[in-house]
Amino acid sequence: MSSYLPAQPRSAARMPAKRTNGTERALDILDCMARLNRSASRVELVSETGMPRSTVYAVTEFLLQRGWLTEGPTGLLLGPQAGFISNAYLHQQGFEHLARQILAELSEQTGNLSELDVIDNWYHVAALSEGLFAQGYLRPVEGARLPLMPTAAARIMLADLPESLIRQNIPEEALRDAHGAYLPWERFISEMREGQLKGYVHIDGWLGGLATTLACPVVGENGQILASVCIIIQSGSAAPHLAANLPPLMEAGKKLSALLRRMSWPYAESCKRRLMSSG
Template sequence: MPGAPARLSRKNPRYHPRGSPAMQRARGTDRILDILECLARENRQMSRAELTERTGMPRSTVYALTDLLLQRGWLEEGGGALQLGPQASFLSNAYLHQHGFEQLARRILSELSAATGTLTEIDVVEDWVHVVALSEGRMAQGYLRPIEGARLPLMPTAAARVMLAELPEETIRRNIPDDDMRDVAGNPVSWESFLAEMKAGQVKGYVTVTGWLEGTVTTLACPLVDGQGRILASLCMIVETREIQENLHFHLVRLQEAARKLSGIMQRTSWPYAEQLWQKLHGGTSGGS
């Protein structure tokens, strides 16, 4: 019939009968990707039995495909368990080097802002000052996105309580003047309370500071850690205080998930800017020494 859509048949080049070589190759490729993604998602060694259970593939298929991946260097085996191999690492590193930490980080910040409706930042410490390294999103009630590179006093910020937590107490006291020991509203902050908040933040994995914009805004921060376990930066979310009081768990889960992603990128590539600042902060070079 004129104008009718072409029927899929052996004469149609798009036709592939079930079980044809093309369909088999596509399905095999899909299953290979399932194995690699499962290992990447779990981020640990897994046995073939675990992969069979997690992917839902037949046991024989898992064995055949993992043998192929081992031969090609996509997997490594040790102690009867499998993990991603050098080929997977090569591909991951190539992607990271093509895009760079800051470009990848900005994507994660944007996703976090979109999911929570908040302003998000990655902050660092430079010369004993809080610096906004990257920022994405906007917030209601007139809180505009700060300029990247903005410098703020350390004492009032949640990020400071995260980023200074690994330093000796005497180093912190030596480099922060007593006159700077003030909260957002300008009220005095004791060393005892500041240090206690840092230690509590280490235990909980996050810090909150309320009081911004006359108490209507709260900052929520958690650490970003590199492959050596160093806290290179802080991921910070600026949230309406009412939202934190009512939905802390909602925001915290998403903040910490984004922090894990960012830390994972740090562990596979480098962020020279933050690494240099960490060395300066921890290496004995300080403005107050």
């Protein structure tokens, strides 16, 4: 017994293919706008995406109507609907989940252990950690509280605090470098200010001279340094490794700072408040 299905109009039969194609082109334009991270003209989108001019004009008009794009004085911009979806994603995932992805990517790029550190009650805390060091023989325990003064992260995270507050809360016996030797205040402050100018700090000599830490700031919405992203390099000196490791580290710092501008990290924010009020 044969079955009977009514014939579809040719236009209806082609609709799924057109819809898929249109969806892909709309997503390509949104991807392009996110990558450019600025306003763009339709002519520029034609060049950037390789789409026909008529397609770009039709798709951008649709995206304007649906709120995915908006028209500014200098061209097209991502619209409120893009922001709603982005905020929903960030809310669902949570800062620490997304930060861990960035750390994992950093470890994969550099082949080094990566950390996101905070200062909690004047201790260095490894809040998040990804990757392994020395074929897996070392990985800091997340939440471990470490002496503050020897670390590169300390020189990064204390840089926006008044010097008087730092001196008031760090006892003299805590002034030690990575080798355990006495660390004069003048040297620490000098290294901290130099790190502020360069945007990173490296400290050689860990693990008996076998390792180096390299750190850069993670900045919150109000411009405060809330954390430091750090990698541990299997070498006694950072100098030969800066060219390979510093760019991905700085990029990770930018990504983490961008996350903090979009969503909160209550733990780091409360740590910073306690530091500021400990005078």
